[in-house]
């Protein structure tokens with residue numbers, strides 16, 4: 140297992156360093172993948188789809204903070220394509236283990252929301268309609284939303300709204316409250332932002348195949364990488380989620396032996 144900070148050299152409007160989209164694009168262009176399950180959106184409501192070309196990937200950039208039914212597409216994808224990739228949250232990657240996938244790209248994840256919940260949070264906390272949002276992020280203990288405001292005749296300026304994540308974390312999906320995996324440990328490569336400087340990705344390389352692909356991408360000038368990850372910051376979030384293992388054990392005990400309590 141190897142940690143890297145990475146950033147795309149392509150001009151992509153991505154969530155962080157654009158490593159995910161650049162990696163998938165390279166894989167599709169070079170026959171490493173025939174198709175990959177990714178997430179587009181309709182007013183930030185996730186729409187899972189199969190991309191077969193780099194151009195089709197462009198609708199999938201940026202994080203949507205709602206559950207996406209990615210794995211519904213895996214049966215069709217594996218029946219119709221030889222080399223299938225999946226990008227998803229740790230729970231998607233776990234479910235994806237049932238399929239014969241060529242590449243599993245896992246995203247770091249602390250929590251996620253139902254679409255209506257995130258839409259209402261944005262309206263109630265910031266007075267913003269979700270269709271005005273151009274980016275959302277959960278970073279450094281905050282939930283951050285960006286919109287664009289008209290600036291005279293000279294274009295637009297970015298407006299940033301933020302609240303401590305503590306204010307909304309209790310509204311997350313029920314499943315997320317017992318989830319134990321932050322860094323998608325069953326993926327071939329895991330990607331997030333925590334542990335790297337703004338505009339870069341933290342990448343955990345978990346297979347030789349991915350290590351070779353990253354080396355090729357660096358040689359071809361598609362990404363830059365550096366050995367600069369704050370691994371402790373990643374481990375801190377991994378450990379917070381691991382604590383749920385104990386809570387889950389207790390809940391199972393209560394469920395199995397209700398008569399005892």
Ligand SMILES: Cc1cc2nc3c(=O)[nH]c(=O)nc-3n(C[C@H](O)[C@H](O)[C@H](O)COP(=O)(O)OP(=O)(O)OC[C@H]3O[C@@H](n4cnc5c(N)ncnc54)[C@H](O)[C@@H]3O)c2cc1C
Nearest residue numbers: 153154155156157158159160177178201203248331332333
């Ligand atoms: C719900 C959620 C919670 C996250 N929490 C954290 C966190 O706590 N800490 C952290 O460091 N990083 C977190 N991430 C990961 C981070 O937001 C970026 O996805 C990651 O850094 C990759 O950035 P990028 O620039 O390479 O992505 P891009 O190149 O912009 O690509 C984005 C990719 O994300 C996929 N995607 C978008 N929304 C979803 C979704 N809802 N479900 C599955 N896949 C999706 C798209 O298919 C696309 O391939 C989270 C992501 C999501 C979706």
Ligand code: SF4
Nearest residue numbers: 230248250251315318
């Ligand atoms: S917290 Fe866990 S269950 Fe919730 S979306 Fe993230 S990986 Fe899935």
